[in-house]
Amino acid sequence: MAQKVSMQQIADRLGVSKYTVSQALSGKEGVSDATRKEVAAMARALGYRVRNGGGTDGTINRDLQVEQGNDAPMPLVWIGLDERHTHEPTFWQRVQQGIEAGCAEHHLRPHFFTFQRDHSSTSPVQILLNEESFNHVSGFIMVGKCPSETLLLINRKGLPIVLVDHEEPVILADAVLNANIEAGRMACHHLLSQGCRSIVFVGRDSFAVSFRERFWGCRLALEESQSQSAKSSKYSLQSASNSLLTGQEPRIELQLKKWTVPYGGPSWRQSLERRIQAAVDVYSSQEAEEFAAGAASLLPGGFVCANDEIALALMQLLQSREIPIPAGCRVVGIDNTAASLEAAVPLTTVDLAKEWLGIRAVESFVRKRLRPEAQHEKITLSARLIIRASG
Structure with missing residues (x-):
């Protein structure tokens, strides 16, 4: 409750x-x-x-206020949650709160269960589907990345299915998504507008489709900037040659790299620390002030992190090595969690829907129940850049 x-x-x-x-x-x-x-x-x-x-x-x-209905039992909707997210308070629990609010508003009775990332013949979903209580289920809302085998199993029941923050090509279902590509694009364009010419994306594609899409957004932003630069010849080879002939500094080519860290596992912070240490080790014998200046030159101009948690850990590691933020390196996160505002250096981030992601999923479910013949929909909720001190 x-x-x-x-x-x-x-x-x-x-x-x-x-x-x-x-x-x-x-x-x-x-x-x-x-x-x-x-x-x-x-x-x-x-x-x-x-x-x-x-x-x-x-x-x-x-x-x-939700008006009290009649004495008829409320339709039962089963809501599946990726078991990795059940105790994550900054994003997924807020999505769950939105689902609960939506169910209350539309007089639905939610039943929450978890599914495993790797489908098996003894998965909780298969056990649940064989229970007698399943006869009263009116449909499913599945939150997070769900195995295709599990979704196919559910789809055989012929009931409405709404996917949240995930798409699945093997079944026909409505999907309610955040604008993850646009979020990455916004974050990267912001760093480019601040003069960053070298950008690193930190994340893990296999953790979530949203992480992969956020990297795609960064790549799209870089391609757009390169295309615009090519049109104006700012970064062309001819321009660089002319700069050398005139004694001027040639412009630096735009670069986007990716640091893959095992986010979701127990060692992802240590992996991130090793990445940063590898970039600054060459300066380990110098004085602190020289170390900070040199380290900053080896690190990219800015980081786009797949979520705020990664961004906040990254900032702590940079600050522990006396690399100033944003003077030495800019950092942008994605999700706009409460911790991003409370950090010692408030984090620039991209705000994405949380409670509203859940509410819209319920609304989509209600629509499919009332009009099962309707065309399937993909609903994408917009993103918003929030500029703070980190970048």
């Missing part, structure tokens, strides 16, 4: 005061329409409920 949501939690997510949230939810003056709508949307996403008689604004109350 979801925990009770407080006004302070809503305020923390939006970066406003608890007083502002209270004023907005109660319909009182002193709060702009835009802020009032943001508060109502976040409250709805978190599953906040206004007490009876607790507000004077009828619209907000109608938006936040």
